[in-house]
Amino acid sequence: MRRERADAARNREAVLAAAARLFAERGDPERVSMDDIAAAAGVGKGTLFRRFGDRTGLIRALIEQRTEELRTAVAEGPPPLGPGAPARERVLALLDALLTFKLDHRPLTLALENAGVGSPYRNETYSVLHTQLAALLTEARKPLSDDADFLAHAMLAAVRADLVDHLSGNGMPEERMRAGLAALCDAVIEA
Amino acid sequence: MRRERADAARNREAVLAAAARLFAERGDPERVSMDDIAAAAGVGKGTLFRRFGDRTGLIRALIEQRTEELRTAVAEGPPPLGPGAPARERVLALLDALLTFKLDHRPLTLALENAGVGSPYRNETYSVLHTQLAALLTEARKPLSDDADFLAHAMLAAVRADLVDHLSGNGMPEERMRAGLAALCDAVIEA
DNA sequence: CAATATACGGACCGCCAGTCCGCTTAGCAA
DNA sequence: TTGCTAAGCGGACTGGCGGTCCGTATATTG
Numbered sequence: 001m002r003r004e005r006a007d008a009a010r011n012r013e014a015v016l017a018a019a020a021r022l023f024a025e026r027g028d029p030e031r032v033s034m035d036d037i038a039a040a041a042g043v044g045k046g047t048l049f050r051r052f053g054d055r056t057g058l059i060r061a062l063i064e065q066r067t068e069e070l071r072t073a074v075a076e077g078p079p080p081l082g083p084g085a086p087a088r089e090r091v092l093a094l095l096d097a098l099l100t101f102k103l104d105h106r107p108l109t110l111a112l113e114n115a116g117v118g119s120p121y122r123n124e125t126y127s128v129l130h131t132q133l134a135a136l137l138t139e140a141r142k143p144l145s146d147d148a149d150f151l152a153h154a155m156l157a158a159v160r161a162d163l164v165d166h167l168s169g170n171g172m173p174e175e176r177m178r179a180g181l182a183a184l185c186d187a188v189i190e191a
Numbered sequence: 192m193r194r195e196r197a198d199a200a201r202n203r204e205a206v207l208a209a210a211a212r213l214f215a216e217r218g219d220p221e222r223v224s225m226d227d228i229a230a231a232a233g234v235g236k237g238t239l240f241r242r243f244g245d246r247t248g249l250i251r252a253l254i255e256q257r258t259e260e261l262r263t264a265v266a267e268g269p270p271p272l273g274p275g276a277p278a279r280e281r282v283l284a285l286l287d288a289l290l291t292f293k294l295d296h297r298p299l300t301l302a303l304e305n306a307g308v309g310s311p312y313r314n315e316t317y318s319v320l321h322t323q324l325a326a327l328l329t330e331a332r333k334p335l336s337d338d339a340d341f342l343a344h345a346m347l348a349a350v351r352a353d354l355v356d357h358l359s360g361n362g363m364p365e366e367r368m369r370a371g372l373a374a375l376c377d378a379v380i381e382a
Numbered sequence: 383c384a385a386t387a388t389a390c391g392g393a394c395c396g397c398c399a400g401t402c403c404g405c406t407t408a409g410c411a412a
Numbered sequence: 413t414t415g416c417t418a419a420g421c422g423g424a425c426t427g428g429c430g431g432t433c434c435g436t437a438t439a440t441t442g
Contacts (some may be wrong), residue, residue, distance in 0.1 A: 005408060033398060044422025120355040150371025154349035163348055166312040180341025187378040196439055198387060225430060235391025
């Protein structure tokens with residue numbers, strides 16, 4: 001397996017950057033076509049599809065790229081998000097970070113989770129986060145931890161991009177969401 | 192406003208039935224085109240669009256139709272789902288009924304929640320259920336009930352069709368989901 | 383039975399994801 | 413530097429989709 005050619009690498013970055021920009025600019029991911037992305041990246045359509053396979057592949061690549069920072073912050077960053085803090089604090093920190101991320105990049109995360117990518121659950125980032133969260137829950141609430149797996153899914157579902165978007169759009173202020181999320185964490189960990 | 196013409200009513204039912212059947216038959220909602228539905232219903236494409244406006248409208252109509260039974264069971268059926276039982280039992284009953292519904296009609300509910308309908312939150316059924324659930328939560332946990340609104344959203348998110356589908360597909364048995372859901376209810380209501 | 387508002391249906395349109403293939407070029411070896 | 417070739421490039425092209433349009437048919441009413 002040869003090294004990636006320089007022009008290929010350049011184009012790859014250009015495409016990802018253009019896609020992120022377009023998704024962010026127009027609110028609705030459905031209004032961003034592959035042609036748009038190719039044009040904005042200054043690249044031919046063939047190139048784009050050669051790199052990413054299809055629309056889903058491109059969006060998945062975007063997910064990985066955009067969440068890498070978050071993922072490493074959780075895995076090896078400073079507390080309370082990273083290792084070191086007590087589990088229950090890390091749980092809240094993790095969910096809060098996710099909420100912040102989705103609030104800060106609403107249109108983009110909407111695209112990443114929904115844009116006809118089939119299941120939003122079929123990507124590496126989700127399963128990594130879920131595994132971490134489930135482990136933290138098990139640590140934080142020693143008894144009853146058979147349910148940690150499901151509960152972790154449920155808690156992640158509480159910060160899904162479309163839900164956050166819906167709440168935002170209907171006027172729920174950010175602090176209400178944070179408070180609700182904190183209440184959820186407390187509740188789940190107390191039990 | 193005149194009464195609906197007989198042929199129109201007949202076609203309306205035929206289209207809804209055909210759509211439900213097709214969504215259920217093929218697993219993936221994206222593999223059901225409007226032409227398919229029109230053909231299966233024995234109806235012209237124009238008729239279909241005249242009735243429902245667009246794809247989203249058709250799917251919304253399907254949602255309302257298919258969840259009516261559930262909605263009335265909650266609003267005026269026998270306990271524990273309907274009025275009469277203590278709030279905490281009704282909360283669990285409601286979520287459990289939703290889970291059952293989505294397990295029993297996986298492909299259809301997947302289509303209803305996801306099939307490019309924009310937000311799954313923009314439909315009457317969701318907001319009715321959310322309102323009910325939030326009220327029940329407020330009743331069941333008198334203090335801290337500022338968060339009832341958000342918590343109700345979170346709990347409904349825990350039984351979203353694509354999550355249930357993902358868990359099912361990855362081998363989580365039904366009882367594990369029910370147990371997890373029960374744990375979630377307990378946790379939220381205890382707090 | 384006549385009049386007409388309403389509904390019907392399928393040809394048609396523009397758009398989009400994805401393919402194909404002849405052309406270009408980066409990278410390497412001599 | 414030069415020549416070779418695997419890799420990459422791009423945009424015309426295709427099939428199929430959601431949605432529209434409008435001439436035709438029919439349910440309903442008086």
